[in-house]
Every structure is written in structure tokens, then in C-alpha cells.
Amino acid sequence: MRKYLLPESGQFYKANLHCHSTFSDGRKTPSQLKELYLGMGYSILAITDHNVFVPHPELNDESFLALHGTELEIIEPVDHPDFNLKKACHFCMIALDPDISAIPSFKRWEYTADCLTDVMQTARSNGFFVTYNHPCWSRENYEQYTAYRGMHAMEMFNGGALTTGYGDYNPRVYDDILTKGNRIYCVGSDDNHNVCPDPTSRKFDSGIAFTMIKAGSLDYPSVADALLKGNFYASEGPQIHELWYEDGRVYVRCSEADRINCFRRCRSDATVMAEKGQTLTEASFKINPGYGYFRITVTDAHGRHACTNAYFPDSL
Numbered sequence: 173m174r175k176y177l178l179p180e181s182g183q184f185y186k187a188n189l190h191c192h193s194t195f196s197d198g199r200k201t202p203s204q205l206k207e208l209y210l211g212m213g214y215s216i217l218a219i220t221d222h223n224v225f226v227p228h229p230e231l232n233d234e235s236f237l238a239l240h241g242t243e244l245e246i247i248e249p250v251d252h253p254d255f256n257l258k259k260a261c262h263f264c265m266i267a268l269d270p271d272i273s274a275i276p277s278f279k280r281w282e283y284t285a286d287c288l289t290d291v292m293q294t295a296r297s298n299g300f301f302v303t304y305n306h307p308c309w310s311r312e313n314y315e316q317y318t319a320y321r322g323m324h325a326m327e328m329f330n331g332g333a334l335t336t337g338y339g340d341y342n343p344r345v346y347d348d349i350l351t352k353g354n355r356i357y358c359v360g361s362d363d364n365h366n367v368c369p370d371p372t373s374r375k376f377d378s379g380i381a382f383t384m385i386k387a388g389s390l391d392y393p394s395v396a397d398a399l400l401k402g403n404f405y406a407s408e409g410p411q412i413h414e415l416w417y418e419d420g421r422v423y424v425r426c427s428e429a430d431r432i433n434c435f436r437r438c439r440s441d442a443t444v445m446a447e448k449g450q451t452l453t454e455a456s457f458k459i460n461p462g463y464g465y466f467r468i469t470v471t472d473a474h475g476r477h478a479c480t481n482a483y484f485p486d487s488l
């Protein structure tokens with residue numbers, strides 16, 4: 173029987189789930205961000221200023237939804253004056269209910285896996301969608317990120333970090349976390365600060381990475397429900413139109429691609445490549461339940477990726 177991994181019904185809405193405004197260190201006001209992102213085809217923006225939690229319902233209309241959240245930071249307590257040499261854990265908390273007006277108070281606040289797990293789980297149990305952000309920029313490694321529990325998702329792409337030269341396209345981090353048994357989603361975000369004002373510049377940090385959310389309608393409860401259910405994929409450009417599982421195979425239909433990969437917890441041939449000078453728009457892969465999760469990556473001719481969430485045969 174066919175099971176849609178991205179819902180058959182509903183509509184895709186383009187979203188940026190990590191964004192800074194003049195309420196912290198971003199250069200654009202929330203209304204300027206709305207104008208910018210609407211112009212780039214987005215419908216959803218989570219404004220997640222550093223240590224500031226402000227709802228922006230005045231931005232909402234039939235074509236735009238502002239989610240409200242914040243980005244928090246816990247820094248490694250090493251005695252060194254240079255912040256750039258310290259590890260830091262950054263995570264966004266996005267309110268899943270428009271009426272949430274404050275973040276919870278956290279009992280502990282220290283750079284340990286225990287404490288970060290406690291903080292993320294407290295955020296989660298208080299109605300927030302928690303994303304683990306830009307592990308490369310944060311200089312965190314396997315030991316840290318595989319020990320955190322409580323996040324709903326991690327950033328597969330962080331546009332701001334990619335624009336400034338960090339390696340925050342994070343498929344290996346995602347596989348490491350999944351392989352440790354932590355069943356989380358992946359998102360693409362800009363983390364834009366708009367320090368470079370020129371939209372034609374390669375340093376312009378809006379419109380780099382995004383999340384395509386499939387929801388019944390563009391309203392807060394429908395989008396929050398889609399986030400919780402994982403009805404989305406992350407991308408730098410390519411689009412995934414359909415994704416389903418049927419009789420032990422996963423099927424994907426997508427925009428024109430150079431290759432389509434199926435990543436699993438195993439070593440096996442899982443790539444379909446277009447012939448030279450041609451493109452692909454679909455593929456299917458056999459899924460062996462013994463290999464644990466699977467996830468699909470679509471890569472276009474420019475090397476840009478779209479990544480699905482991981483799926484688990486034991487729950488399909």
C-alpha cells in the first residue's frame with residue numbers, strides 16, 4: 173500500500189525558520205523582512221532574534237505567516253578571551269502556539285550535554301519546536317551533538333554560515349545523530365542578518381536555504397502541526413514534489429536533478445545519476461528494514477541539494 177511521506181494533500185509553503193531582525197543584530201526590521209521574503213516567494217518566516225522573544229502578529233495576512241521564536245546560546249566555559257576559539261551551542265525555539273508569549277525559565281544553564289538536553293526538553297515540553305543550529309560554525313563535534321537530546325530538528329543547511337565560509341551543509345552530522353538513535357528532522361534556514369544589503373552580492377544572506385512545509389493552509393495551527401509531524405524537506409534550490417513508500421521501496425519525484433541519492437545506515441549502492449548532459453526527475457530505491465532509517469537527497473546541476481527527513485521502516 174502506498175504511504176505518502178510528504179502528505180498527498182495540502183500545499184507547499186516556502187519557509188525560513190531562522191532569521192534575525194533589528195530586534196537583535198539583524199539589519200532589517202520585521203516588516204522589511206516580510207517584504208524581502210514575500211518577494212522571494214516565501215510564505216513563512218520565523219523571526220528568531222538572539223535572546224529576544226517577540227511575537228509579530230501584525231505581519232500576518234492571507235499570503236504571509238510570521239512564526240515567533242528566539243535563538244539561544246550556551247558557550248563553552250573555557251578561560252580564553254577569544255570567542256572564536258570557544259565551542260557554543262545555538263538552538264532556536266519556535267512557538268508552536270501563537271498565544272505563547274514567554275519562554276520558560278530554565279533551571280540550569282551550562283555547557284554540558286546533560287544541561288543542554290534538559291534545556292531543549294524543557295523548551296519542547298513548553299510548546300516550542302526546537303532546532304539545533306549550524307554545528308560547524310559552533311565548532312561542535314561528534315561528542316557534543318550526538319549527546320544532545322530533545323531537539324526536533326537540526327539545520328541541514330545554514331545559509332548565513334555557508335555564505336560566510338563555514339561548512340554548514342551537514343549531512344554527516346545528521347547521519348551521526350540518526351545513527352545514535354535520535355530520530356530528528358532536518359531543516360534549511362538562512363540565519364540571515366542582512367549585513368550585506370546588496371541582493372546581487374554573493375554575500376547577501378537571504379534566500380540561500382529554506383524549508384518547504386506541506387500544510388493544509390497558511391495559518392499558525394496548520395503550519396505548527398506540519399512542523400511537528402515532519403511534513404517538510406530542506407533545500408538550497410531543488411524541489412521535491414512527491415515522496416512515498418510502497419511495497420518496500422521509496423519513490424521520489426523532483427525538479428530537474430543531476431543525481432538522486434538514498435542514504436541509509438549501511439554501505440550500499442544508492443545513487444541514480446543522470447546521463448551526461450541530461451537530467452532526472454524521479455527515482456526509486458529498495459529499502460531493507462535491517463538498514464534502519466533512509467533519507468533522500470536530490471542534487472541539481474549546480475551542486476545544490478534538497479534533503480528529505482529521515483524515515484524509519486519500523487514506523488511506516
Ligand SMILES: [Zn+2]
Binds near residue numbers: 305
Ligand atoms: Zn546561531
Ligand SMILES: [Zn+2]
Binds near residue numbers: 190191192363
Ligand atoms: Zn542565528
